[in-house]
Amino acid sequence: MAEKEIKLINWLRLAFTPGVGSITMLKLIQSFGSVENVYQQPMTILNNVVSKGVAQSILSDASLTAVETALNWQTQSDKRKLLTLESPEYPTELAQIAAPPMVLFAEGDIALLARKDKVAMVGTRHPTVQGVENAKMFARELSENNVCIVSGLAAGIDRYSHEGALMAEGSTIAVIGTGVDVQYPAGNKGLYREISEKGLILTEFPLGTRPLSQNFPQRNRIIVGLSRACLVVESAIDGGSMISAGYALEMGRDVMAIPGSIHNQMARGCHKLIKQGAKLIETAQDIFEELHFVSSGKKEEKQSASDTNDPVLLAMGFDPISLDSLGNKLNYDFGELCGKLLELELSGQIANCGGGKYQRVFK
Incomplete structure (x- = not known):
């Protein structure tokens, strides 16, 4: 088995061990220099860094099934990748946070x-x-x-x-x-x-x-x-x-x-x-x-409240409004108002919020 694969297995094994989260794993690596060295330590030495229960889990086979499952998952597609904190593809900015994830499952680009x-x-x-x-x-x-x-x-x-x-x-x-x-x-x-x-x-x-x-x-x-x-x-x-x-x-x-x-x-x-x-x-x-990003120069065209002369849209304002409240603002009969609202909804200018309320959509 190649050294690179052995390293990955050790990382996965420790990361998937019950009781070992990101902070504990970092503590172990800092104490013993590498993931490989963690597995070279006897129970008594590990117990100086973690609790007896966690030390026992580390030296057991508790995570081997999860490791095997993860490795099988990775082989099923060239778009799948298991990244550890020491992988070259691991994002630098994420590695610098207080408790970075030790292992990432990535699928896609x-x-x-x-x-x-x-x-x-x-x-x-x-x-x-x-x-x-x-x-x-x-x-x-x-x-x-x-x-x-x-x-x-x-x-x-x-x-x-x-x-x-x-x-x-x-x-x-x-x-x-x-x-x-x-x-x-x-x-x-x-x-x-x-x-x-x-x-x-x-x-x-x-x-x-x-x-x-x-x-x-x-x-x-x-x-x-x-x-x-x-x-x-x-x-x-x-x-x-x-x-x-x-x-x-x-x-x-x-x-x-x-x-x-x-x-x-x-x-x-x-x-x-x-x-x-x-x-x-x-x-x-x-x-x-x-x-300080550089934009492509495309101008954003954002609709404002003054971009229309439609009395219904102007009466709606910015917040959801009930049919009754809108009717009170406008001199429309009920049927005419419902027809107008349906027309505006179909054109994407308003949305039905449910409960008899409508809201203007600004794109």
Whole structure:
């Protein structure tokens, strides 16, 4: 067996050992000089660094099945790769965070990890209509300008950020909180396949790992660690995206946020971040200027409230509005108003928010 393969097996074996996380593994490597040296130590010496239970796990065969499964997974496609902290393809910026993942499962375009211009886009799983449009629009324009979009393939803002990047035939990296063979949520299976073909799927979790709640904050540190900046598109004041913003501050990454309506609960997290010093983002050009990215020169054409003379659109404003409230503002009979709203919805200028409410879409 080649020395390179033996090294990989030892890395996988230690990384998959129960009780050994990133911090413990780093501690062991620092104490004994290498992963190989860890396995040369007797129980008594290991016990000086880790607990007796963990030391016993290290010297047992507890992780060999997971190692064999991972190696078999890698051989099934030339687009699959197991990366360790000492692999040449392992991204430098991720290696420098406080608790870097020891092993990464990567499927897709590995070269994306070497891209310097990467931006994390995060947000709520329950976005408003405008949040969806913002995620797609910003991701598309950033991708058109050779910025790689990094997100978590969750429902909501993550999904639409990936979709926006792919609309521009640009690059995107999806960092998931499960094993690379577990496609979660089920509604994103098609998107998962598209990203594995055109972008990159990345995870630190062993094959078969289910979507446990504690995995996702852990995954967020990788999303941010890979990126130059973290853009919060839409978030509740206590949303999971605030965890990502916290990681960004700890890692010295730029934190950016898109403001929203004062009546939108899903904008309050962004407003809180802006109050705390996050960069207020209104256009993709703001991101290019803040990070000194070079844009392609394409001008963003953003619709403003004054771009129309349509009385219904003008009466709707920026927030969701009920049919009754809209009727009170306008001198339309009920049937005429419903017909007009249907026309605007079919043309993509408004969206039905459910519950009898509509919202204008600004693209």
